Amino acid sequence: MLSEQTRTIVKATVPVLEQQGAVITRCFYKNMLGEHTELLNIFNRVNQKKGAQPTALATTVLAAAKNIDDLTPLLEHVKQIGHKHRALQIKPEHYPIVGEYLLKAIKEVLGDAATPEIINAWGEAYGEIANVFISVEKEMYDEAAWKGWEEFTVVDKELVADDIYQFTVQPVDSTKVNLKNLPIVAGQYITVNTHPIRQDNHYDALRHYSICSISDQGGLKFGVKLESSQNNNPVGLVSEFLHKDVKVGDKLKLSAPAGDFALNEKLIKQNDIPLVLLSAGVGVTPILSMLEKQISVNPERPIYWIQSAYDDGHLAFKKQVNALLEKAPNHKKSVVLTNTSKPIDAEFLKANVPAHADVYLCGSLGFMQTMIDHFGILEHKADMIHYEPFGPKMSTIKV
Numbered sequence: 001m002l003s004e005q006t007r008t009i010v011k012a013t014v015p016v017l018e019q020q021g022a023v024i025t026r027c028f029y030k031n032m033l034g035e036h037t038e039l040l041n042i043f044n045r046v047n048q049k050k051g052a053q054p055t056a057l058a059t060t061v062l063a064a065a066k067n068i069d070d071l072t073p074l075l076e077h078v079k080q081i082g083h084k085h086r087a088l089q090i091k092p093e094h095y096p097i098v099g100e101y102l103l104k105a106i107k108e109v110l111g112d113a114a115t116p117e118i119i120n121a122w123g124e125a126y127g128e129i130a131n132v133f134i135s136v137e138k139e140m141y142d143e144a145a146w147k148g149w150e151e152f153t154v155v156d157k158e159l160v161a162d163d164i165y166q167f168t169v170q171p172v173d174s175t176k177v178n179l180k181n182l183p184i185v186a187g188q189y190i191t192v193n194t195h196p197i198r199q200d201n202h203y204d205a206l207r208h209y210s211i212c213s214i215s216d217q218g219g220l221k222f223g224v225k226l227e228s229s230q231n232n233n234p235v236g237l238v239s240e241f242l243h244k245d246v247k248v249g250d251k252l253k254l255s256a257p258a259g260d261f262a263l264n265e266k267l268i269k270q271n272d273i274p275l276v277l278l279s280a281g282v283g284v285t286p287i288l289s290m291l292e293k294q295i296s297v298n299p300e301r302p303i304y305w306i307q308s309a310y311d312d313g314h315l316a317f318k319k320q321v322n323a324l325l326e327k328a329p330n331h332k333k334s335v336v337l338t339n340t341s342k343p344i345d346a347e348f349l350k351a352n353v354p355a356h357a358d359v360y361l362c363g364s365l366g367f368m369q370t371m372i373d374h375f376g377i378l379e380h381k382a383d384m385i386h387y388e389p390f391g392p393k394m395s396t397i398k399v
Contacts, residue, residue, distance in 0.1 A: 002068065002124055002125060002128055003124075005121075006120075006121045006124050006125060007068050007069055007125075009117060009118060009121035009122075010065050010068045010121050010122060010125045011065060011066070011068060011069075013065055013118060013122070014062070014065050014066055016110065016113070017058070017061060017062045017065055018062060020109055020110065021058035021059075021061060021062050022054055022055055022058045023109050024058065024061075024102075024105045024106055024109045024110075025054040025055075025057040025058045025061070025105070026054045027105040027108055027109050028054075028057070028101050028102050028104075028105035029043075029053065029054055029057075031101050031104060031105060031108075032097065032098070032101035035101075036097060037203075039094075039097075040203040041203045041204040041206075042088055042089070042090065042204075042206060044205075044206070044207070052365060060077065060081065061102075063077065064125070064129050065125075068125060071128070071129070071132055074132075075132075075136075078132055078133055078136050079136055079260055080260050081133070082133060082136045082137045082140055083140065083258040083259050083260055084208070084258070085133070085137050086137050086140040086141055086144065086255075086258055087189070087190075087191040087208060087255050087256075087258040087259075088191060088206055088255070089148060089149070089255060090137070092134045095130040095133070095134060098130075099123070099126045099127070099130060102122075102126060103119055103122060103123055103126070106118070106119065106122060107119060140258070144255075144256040144258075145177070145182055145183060145256040145257060146176055146177045146255075146256045147256075148255065149193050149253040149254065149255055150171060150172070150173065150176055150177050150253065150254060150255075151171070151172040151173070151251050151252070151253055152169035152170060152171055152172060152177075152219075152220070152251065152252050152253075152254050153169060153170050153171075153172055153249065153250070153251055154167055154168070154169050154246060154247070154248050154249065154250050154251075154252060155168050155169065155170050155218065155219050155248065156168035156218065156219070156248060157246070157247070157248055160223065160316050160317050160318075160319075160320075161225075161282075161309070161313065161314050161315060161316035161317070162313040162314050163225055163226045163314060164223055164224065164225045164226070164282055164314075164316045165223070165224050165226075165242070165243055166212055166221055166222070166223050166317075167221065167222055167223075167224060167242070167246075167252075168218050168219040168220070168221050169219050169220050169221075169222075169252060169254070170219040170220070172251065179216040179219065179220060180216055182216060182220070182257075183257075184211060184214045184216075184220075184257055184289075185214075185257065185259070185262050186211075186214050186262065186263060186286070186289040186290045186292065186293035187210075187259060187261035187262045187263065187286045187289060187290055187360075187388065188210070188211055188257040188258060188259040188261070188262070188286070189208040189209055189210045189211060189222070189257065189258060189259050189286070190208070190209060190211060190220065190222055190254050190255065190256070190257055190258075191206055191207065191208050191209075191254065191255045191258070192206070192207055192209060192222075192238065192242070192252055192253070192254055193205075193206050193252075193253040193254070193255070194206075194207075194238050194241055194242070194252070194253075196237055196238060196240070196241035196245070197241075197245075198237065198241075201237060205237050205238045205241075206238075207238040207239075208258075208259075209222040209223060209224055209285075210222060210223060210282075210285035210286035210289070210362075210388075211257060211285075211286065211289055212285050212288055212289055212317070212320075213288070213289055213292055214289050214292055214293055214296070215292070220254075222285070223282055223285035223316070223317075224239050224242045224243065224282075225239060225281065225282035226239050226240065226243045227239045227240070259388070261286060261360075261362070261386065261387070261388035263275075263290055263293060263294065263360070264358055264386075267358055268293070268294060268297045268298055268301070269297060269298050270298075270301070271298070271300055271301050271302065271330075273356060273357065273358055274301070274302035274303070274304060274354050274356070274357040274358070275294055275301055275302070275303050275304070275357065275358055275360070276303075276304040276306065276353050276354070276357045276358065276359040276360065277290060277291055277303065277304070277305050277306065277360055278306040278307075278344075278353075278359060278360065278361045278362075278371065279306070279307055279308070279361070279362050279363055280307075280308040280309070280344075280362075280363035280364065280367040281308070281309060281310075281314065281316070281363055281364065281367075282316060283361075283362035283363030283364070283367065283388075284307055284316050284317055284321075284362070285316070285317075285362070286362050286388055287360060287362050288317050288320060288321065288324075290360055291303070291305065291321070291324050291325075292324055294328075295324055295327050295328050299327050299328045299329070300328075300329065300330060301328075301330065302330045302331070302332075302354075303325075303328050303330065303331040303332070304331070304332050304334070304352065304353060304354070304357065305321070305325060305331060305332070305333045305334065306334045306335075306336070306344070306352060306353075307321070307333075307334070307335050307336070308335075308336040308337075308338065308343070308344055308363075308367075309335075309336075309337060309338070310337065310338055310339050311337050311338075311339045311340075312337060315335065315337070321333075332352075334352055336348070343370075344371070344374075345374060346374040346377045346378055349371075349374050349375065349378060350378055353378075353380070355378075355380065356384075357384065358384050358386075359375070359380070359384060359385045359386065360386050360387070361385065361386070361387040361388075362387065362388045362389070363389070364389065365389045368387050368389040371387070372385065372387065
């Protein structure tokens, strides 16, 4: 339990964190990854360069400071981050390293303003926050479908759009991973651990990829969009490796399914509240598995399928989507191709999304933020909007 004095000091730093939080976290990552290069085998260097990860951490730190009297409101965010940490195999021994460099970054950025009292208070607060994460993640490790990284064999590789492959994999050791008893939740992702052979890459590269199907037929399926390199930066380090180098018969290391993006189980069997599935680009991947789940349980529920892509060639999983929607008699399908139509806006959503619908969104960070803003304008209930961005989710949160 933190003392009243510690909590008072931490709360007093909120205005500074609102102004300097991202500067502190950028400094934190630069120093920590510069001195602990082994952590480059875990952290996504692309998110570092784009600034998404520092922004996400700054938001988390700010949220913790604002809620230091009672961290319970943060539990939803802690669980979401905890899923990512478990999937990446971040362990309790990593937390002291993070704490050390976070305090160093606060001192470096704030200079003389970072008094010993502030540093000590944040040291105590970080310990309390870290314990919350460690406790939540322990439960996730205990419940994981398998421990650590397991080898899978690629048994199929299907092009489902101009820039998206669906990979189907089966476990090398079925005694450790039994797909028939695998508790896959529609909307979850797996994490692939690779070591792409590129001239400028000397580390493992870990990436999350959404699961395409809840079925165990043929193996575990996930989708990968090709992110092309720009100016020799590894924008698509892992996706290029998977698209260009990995072939049927090759082995991949995966950690168990993770994530809290899931359909509301209480609403699946009823038909009064419609289901809206809205995606852009490769964001259709987890949304497809949700469609499959809904139809497998209750195909009579009204379903609004809205899918956006640049053009028809980039419209992913057309065959699978059409086959599933044929089983849903109360569905409405909308396709928006942005090479010939304007992007989805508030006017489109007002015309195509029932006001009382349960909405699930997935796409890029930019797409997600735009959709959330549109739904805000339409005053759609916030607790009826669920989303999974392809990037650190906390970078999209306002606290």
